[in-house]
Amino acid sequence: MSTQYNVIGTRPIRHDGADKVTGRALYGADIQLAGLLHGAILRSPHAHARIKRIDTSKAEALAGVKAVATAADLPESGEKIVDLGEGATPLSYIRGNVLASGKALYRGHAIAGVAATSQHIAEEAAGLIEVEYEVLPCALTAPDAMRDGAPILHEDLHTKEFGETTGKVSNVADHFRFQIGNAEQGFEEADLIVEREFHTATVHQGYIEPQNATVLWNNDGRVQVWTSTQGSFAVRDTTACILDLPVAQVKVTPMEIGGGFGGKIPVYLEPVAAVLSKKSGRPVKIVMSRKDVFEGTGPTPGSFIRVKIGAKRDGTFTAAQGYLAYEAGAYPGAMVGPGAMCVFAAYDIPNVTVDGFDVVVNKPSTAAYRAPGATNAAFATETVVDEIAEKLGIDPVDLRLKNAAKEGTKRADGPKYRRIGCVEVLEAIKASAHYNAPLGGPNRGRGVGIGFWFNAGLPSSCTISVNADGSVNLVEGSTDIGGTRTSIAMQAAEVLGITAEQVHPSVVDTDSVGFTGVTGGSRTTFATGWAAYEAAQDVMRQMKERAAKLWETDASEVKAEGGVFSANGKRMTFAELAARIGETGGPIVGRGAVNPRGVGGSFSGVIADVEVDPETGKTQIVRFTSIQDVGKAIHPAYVEGQMQGGSVQGIGWALNEEYYMDESGTMRNSSLLDYRMPTTLDLPMIETIIVEVPNPGHPFGVRGVGEANIVPPPGAIANAIYRAAGVRLRTLPMKPSTVMEAIWAK
Amino acid sequence: MERKVHVQTTINGEAAEFLCEPRQSLLECLREILSLTGTKEGCNDGNCGACTVTMDGRIVTSCLVLGVEAQGSEITTIEGVARGNELHPLQKAFLEEAALQCGICTPGFIVAAKTLLDQEPHPTEERIRWWLANNLCRCTGYDKIVKAVQKAAAEVNQ
Numbered sequence: 001m002s003t004q005y006n007v008i009g010t011r012p013i014r015h016d017g018a019d020k021v022t023g024r025a026l027y028g029a030d031i032q033l034a035g036l037l038h039g040a041i042l043r044s045p046h047a048h049a050r051i052k053r054i055d056t057s058k059a060e061a062l063a064g065v066k067a068v069a070t071a072a073d074l075p076e077s078g079e080k081i082v083d084l085g086e087g088a089t090p091l092s093y094i095r096g097n098v099l100a101s102g103k104a105l106y107r108g109h110a111i112a113g114v115a116a117t118s119q120h121i122a123e124e125a126a127g128l129i130e131v132e133y134e135v136l137p138c139a140l141t142a143p144d145a146m147r148d149g150a151p152i153l154h155e156d157l158h159t160k161e162f163g164e165t166t167g168k169v170s171n172v173a174d175h176f177r178f179q180i181g182n183a184e185q186g187f188e189e190a191d192l193i194v195e196r197e198f199h200t201a202t203v204h205q206g207y208i209e210p211q212n213a214t215v216l217w218n219n220d221g222r223v224q225v226w227t228s229t230q231g232s233f234a235v236r237d238t239t240a241c242i243l244d245l246p247v248a249q250v251k252v253t254p255m256e257i258g259g260g261f262g263g264k265i266p267v268y269l270e271p272v273a274a275v276l277s278k279k280s281g282r283p284v285k286i287v288m289s290r291k292d293v294f295e296g297t298g299p300t301p302g303s304f305i306r307v308k309i310g311a312k313r314d315g316t317f318t319a320a321q322g323y324l325a326y327e328a329g330a331y332p333g334a335m336v337g338p339g340a341m342c343v344f345a346a347y348d349i350p351n352v353t354v355d356g357f358d359v360v361v362n363k364p365s366t367a368a369y370r371a372p373g374a375t376n377a378a379f380a381t382e383t384v385v386d387e388i389a390e391k392l393g394i395d396p397v398d399l400r401l402k403n404a405a406k407e408g409t410k411r412a413d414g415p416k417y418r419r420i421g422c423v424e425v426l427e428a429i430k431a432s433a434h435y436n437a438p439l440g441g442p443n444r445g446r447g448v449g450i451g452f453w454f455n456a457g458l459p460s461s462c463t464i465s466v467n468a469d470g471s472v473n474l475v476e477g478s479t480d481i482g483g484t485r486t487s488i489a490m491q492a493a494e495v496l497g498i499t500a501e502q503v504h505p506s507v508v509d510t511d512s513v514g515f516t517g518v519t520g521g522s523r524t525t526f527a528t529g530w531a532a533y534e535a536a537q538d539v540m541r542q543m544k545e546r547a548a549k550l551w552e553t554d555a556s557e558v559k560a561e562g563g564v565f566s567a568n569g570k571r572m573t574f575a576e577l578a579a580r581i582g583e584t585g586g587p588i589v590g591r592g593a594v595n596p597r598g599v600g601g602s603f604s605g606v607i608a609d610v611e612v613d614p615e616t617g618k619t620q621i622v623r624f625t626s627i628q629d630v631g632k633a634i635h636p637a638y639v640e641g642q643m644q645g646g647s648v649q650g651i652g653w654a655l656n657e658e659y660y661m662d663e664s665g666t667m668r669n670s671s672l673l674d675y676r677m678p679t680t681l682d683l684p685m686i687e688t689i690i691v692e693v694p695n696p697g698h699p700f701g702v703r704g705v706g707e708a709n710i711v712p713p714p715g716a717i718a719n720a721i722y723r724a725a726g727v728r729l730r731t732l733p734m735k736p737s738t739v740m741e742a743i744w745a746k
Numbered sequence: 747m748e749r750k751v752h753v754q755t756t757i758n759g760e761a762a763e764f765l766c767e768p769r770q771s772l773l774e775c776l777r778e779i780l781s782l783t784g785t786k787e788g789c790n791d792g793n794c795g796a797c798t799v800t801m802d803g804r805i806v807t808s809c810l811v812l813g814v815e816a817q818g819s820e821i822t823t824i825e826g827v828a829r830g831n832e833l834h835p836l837q838k839a840f841l842e843e844a845a846l847q848c849g850i851c852t853p854g855f856i857v858a859a860k861t862l863l864d865q866e867p868h869p870t871e872e873r874i875r876w877w878l879a880n881n882l883c884r885c886t887g888y889d890k891i892v893k894a895v896q897k898a899a900a901e902v903n904q
């Protein structure tokens with residue numbers, strides 16, 4: 001299969017490599033400008049409080065302070081509803097999260113911003129701002145917030161039920177249902193029904209680079225932004241919207257970005273820095289502290305989930321029912337929709353009902369995190385499936401194979417799958433050396449799990465211009481978080497018949513390239529790669545015309561293969577022809593602008609071996625394999641890297657990570673010491689098995705690789721812990737105390 | 747504002763001097779005063795390792811060192827790892843093994859790993875994992891980082 005390609009499937013060195021191993025690459029916080037001011041944000045110390053008065057006079061009087069901003073400095077949002085790519089949302093929510101007005105809805109909610117001549121002065125000044133709060137009771141979990149009489153976050157939030165506004169004011173923004181077949185009847189046909197409840201904690205994306213933004217509100221009224229973001233156009237449009245400016249009055253230059261995982265899609269600092277710049281007449285840079293990142297940016301929802309599955313004695317699933325209540329944080333928009341679509345997505349079940357609840361709570365407004373919503377849901381489903389396998393005496397992989405989703409399977413939310421690789425992933429698990437190896441020690445157990453993620457399409461733009469030396473320059477708008485400059489350049493190189501190194505990719509600002517959606521949804525190699533493919537095809541059409549001109553023939557006579565043009569016995573390499581474009585009509589620029597439909601979902605699987613210390617409850621991962629159908633691996637090393645990275649985030653989510661909140665809504669572990677992400681010492685090597693079931697909807701068969709890999713680890717690890725220690729855990733994280741309590745309760 | 751202090755030090759083999767406030771960290775001095783922005787900030791409290799530099803041959807998290815403490819010492823940052831135009835074997839290995847994704851942790855990892863290889867030419871996987879446990883990477887799951895260090899160790903010893 002891979003033999004048909006010259007570039008795709010190889011492992012070239014990334015184009016931005018030298019810059020990134022020498023410290024030359026410029027990330028958002030690295031920018032230095034003449035007259036630059038430094039900013040700091042004052043944040044609410046209360047999880048829920050009415051803001052009665054803000055007095056900034058002392059801060060303004062401090063030497064070195066050049067500007068102070070509060071919500072009063074932002075244009076009123078009124079009743080405006082905007083769609084900035086994540087569905088229709090009241091502008092007041094987006095604006096309100098940037099600077100609180102009226103109420104602080106979570107501890108860490110931004111109240112005011114300060115710009116000063118140094119970071120230290122800005123922080124000092126923020127501490128001098130006086131805010132009078134009326135502290136209100138808070139609701140911190142979905143079940144709490146859904147209770148009658150719970151403290152209400154938004155007095156104007158009317159619950160939507162099954163698509164209709166009910167007029168009822170509550171913390172439930174939305175209750176929806178997906179349904180196929182008749183679950184009740186399906187359960188009647190079952191010989192075995194397992195129903196369990198699950199709780200998962202709020203966790204953070206944990207990118208190492210804190211959010212940052214530098215803004216110059218220029219004297220001509222143009223607003224220039226430099227920031228580390230997953231989507232420069234998303235920043236442009238959101239910032240313009242909040243500041244009530246025409247979109248193109250804002251220009252966003254994406255700096256290198258130090259991780260995002262979904263968390264660097266929302267806008268936090270840009271509008272504040274813009275207002276401070278306008279007031280001071282100087283560029284303003286704001287960089288979050290780690291505490292700000294934990295308390296002020298979107299983590300992923302904590303959740304309460306109930307899953308019920310019915311099966312016949314032979315293992316056939318007859319019905320499934322899900323109840324998913326996800327914490328949106330301060331504003332509606334928990335990723336419960338995708339969670340509910342994914343909860344049974346790996347299985348072909350005729351009768352399914354899923355209820356989803358989007359619940360606001362007094363925690364930071366949640367953001368996407370790698371396959372958002374799916375990991376919580378799969379933890380529940382994969383644990384229940386494992387229990388059914390055990391009770392029926394069927395191998396857990398065989399049980400999954402028996403019920404695996406395939407081409408034609410209808411998901412509970414409606415769509416029928418096109419060609420997918422769920423069965424192939426399960427077969428790869430079964431055939432793997434790992435699955436067939438002995439466990440090799442006491443207190444050990446092996447668990448498996450699978451998961452699904454849709455992947456996204458969204459618009460992307462790209463241009464390619466031909467250089468006289470036979471190389472090309474490729475301009476694109478997708479910020480590069482993990483080597484996508486290269487995976488995109490490789491697709492262009494494949495079409496052009498040149499090497500990856502002969503393509504010079506650049507990620508440019510929003511003035512310099514067509515609209516491009518966020519680097520997220522596993523879409524960049526898929527969609528921007530597709531735009532590059534189109535741009536390269538456009539170049540090839542023009543190159544053929546030039547060859548035809550030289551050879552005095554018709555362009556349709558010119559063939560191109562492996563970088564060589566030929567017609568009527570004449571031949572020219574790409575480079576030879578490139579050298580003559582000047583004399584044959586001038587520059588060649590190819591363009592590609594796509595909004596692709598043929599998105600191919602990705603299935604993944606995990607085999608996890610754990611050892612549980614019966615004295616302390618500590619779980620050690622001793623062996624771990626990630627399996628994923630990626631469609632086509634453009635750059636296999638970066639595909640493996642995505643699988644390993646997603647796996648380890650899933651391991652952290654499973655075993656350690658959580659927002660440890662006290663009753664007042666204060667996160668008590670808001671440092672990287674106490675919010676314990678996996679380190680080198682916690683892990684073995686992460687084995688990978690790349691499965692390639694080409695996506696018929698993409699020219700090279702790409703599905704996308706970034707997300708599905710985080711979905712199965714918590715379920716697989718829970719199942720492994722059960723086999724190691726004899727306890728079924730239904731709460732994340734499965735930290736030592738949770739494990740010990742379960743062992744004691746046995 | 748407090749009076750600034752004059753600090754004389756050696757950075758990447760060259761004499762360097764700067765004026766800093768007593769409260770400024772070495773990380774801040776490197777980045778904001780000396781424009782050596784290759785050293786990154788991930789937490790500013792010693793827990794991520796992105797700001798790792800060496801001070802008189804020992805690795806330190808520069809966010810936990812004051813600029814004034816650099817007086818008279820020898821500092822090496824990521825900008826001093828390559829020899830002229832030639833990448834250090836670790837830098838090459840990081841590229842060949844795809845040991846970086848976003849790259850924000852990479853300077854810290856390379857500086858820390860170089861210190862290990864300078865002292866111990868044949869570290870085991872366990873030793874590498876132990877040595878690098880203060881450096882967080884959220885993108886890679888560490889697999890390819892550990893392999894890159896192993897590969898560089900083999901090359902350094904050729």
Ligand code: FES
Binds near residue numbers: 790793794797
């Ligand atoms: S910035 Fe110094 S250890 Fe994180």
Ligand code: FES
Binds near residue numbers: 882885
């Ligand atoms: S490569 Fe992104 S944190 Fe390590």
